Amino acid sequence: xxxxxxxxxxxxxxxxxxxxxxxxxxxxxxxxxxxxxxxxxxxxxxxxxxxxxxxxxxxxxxxxxxxxxxxxxxxxxxxxxxxxxxxxxxxxxxxxxxxxxxxxxxxxxxxxxxxxxxxxxxxxxxxxxxxxxxxxxxxxxxxxxxxxxxxxxxxxxxxxxxxxxxxxxxxxxxxxxxxxxxxxxxxxxxxxxxxxxxxxxxxxxxxxxxxxxxxxxxxxxxxxxxxxxxxxxxxxxxxxxxxxxxxxxxxxxxxxxxxxxxxxx
Numbered sequence: 001x002x003x004x005x006x007x008x009x010x011x012x013x014x015x016x017x018x019x020x021x022x023x024x025x026x027x028x029x030x031x032x033x034x035x036x037x038x039x040x041x042x043x044x045x046x047x048x049x050x051x052x053x054x055x056x057x058x059x060x061x062x063x064x065x066x067x068x069x070x071x072x073x074x075x076x077x078x079x080x081x082x083x084x085x086x087x088x089x090x091x092x093x094x095x096x097x098x099x100x101x102x103x104x105x106x107x108x109x110x111x112x113x114x115x116x117x118x119x120x121x122x123x124x125x126x127x128x129x130x131x132x133x134x135x136x137x138x139x140x141x142x143x144x145x146x147x148x149x150x151x152x153x154x155x156x157x158x159x160x161x162x163x164x165x166x167x168x169x170x171x172x173x174x175x176x177x178x179x180x181x182x183x184x185x186x187x188x189x190x191x192x193x194x195x196x197x198x199x200x201x202x203x204x205x206x207x208x209x210x211x212x213x214x215x216x217x218x219x220x221x222x223x224x225x226x227x228x229x230x231x232x233x234x235x236x237x238x239x240x241x242x243x244x245x246x247x248x249x250x251x252x253x254x255x256x257x258x259x260x261x262x263x264x265x
Contacts, residue, residue: 093178103176
């Protein structure tokens with residue numbers, strides 16, 4: 001069953017139902033679910049695990065031949081031999097979820113031969129449902145998305161709490177904890193740039209990358225390499241998601257920092 005034969009509506013329904021369950025457990029920001037740290041600085045809670053199981057059951061029913069890659073499931077090599085894989089973050093932005101803030105989302109992507117074909121972000125605490133299909137554009141709550149037309153890096157909007165000294169020619173805007181939602185802000189022309197220089201996981205960006213790209217943004221790693229998904233080691237160094245007119249300038253600024261961290265500069 002190729003991705004073209006899979007019902008996007010069924011995938012959206014599965015993601016939305018999981019998000020509704022997360023919202024119920026969140027209880028208006030007063031979540032009382034049990035929480036702990038997988039490793040220091042990386043929180044997880046009962047809702048992450050419940051949604052992971054729920055999504056795996058629902059998505060497997062849609063395409064039982066697809067593999068599985070999720071933040072909350074132990075990875076196996078089985079997925080590498082399959083043409084399609086579900087790439088899932090049950091709750092992206094767990095810190096905001098646990099703090100009663102709305103900057104979290106359920107992230108679901110269907111990857112085929114290394115490329116995202118469907119991307120869904122369900123953010124019920126923000127009343128947002130983001131949907132993208134490869135070659136068919138991206139929407140938020142049914143409205144078509146288009147990344148901004150900014151062509152000058154100076155003054156670009158960045159979702160951040162604060163900026164380092166050498167980036168203070170940029171402008172901060174509201175920052176949800178979810179990296180996927182920050183990328184979606186670029187798709188919606190509510191931000192111009194999201195950049196990181198650290199190792200990240202495929203489940204953090206797969207759905208949002210498709211949403212941003214279908215809206216016209218450019219999405220690469222910190223060294224301007226395009227993303228490919230379902231790799232043996234499902235990580236990439238850094239992220240650069242930007243409006244098309246400033247991606248090159250942002251890459252020129254970001255790459256030396258990335259190379260220095262990687263010991264290549």
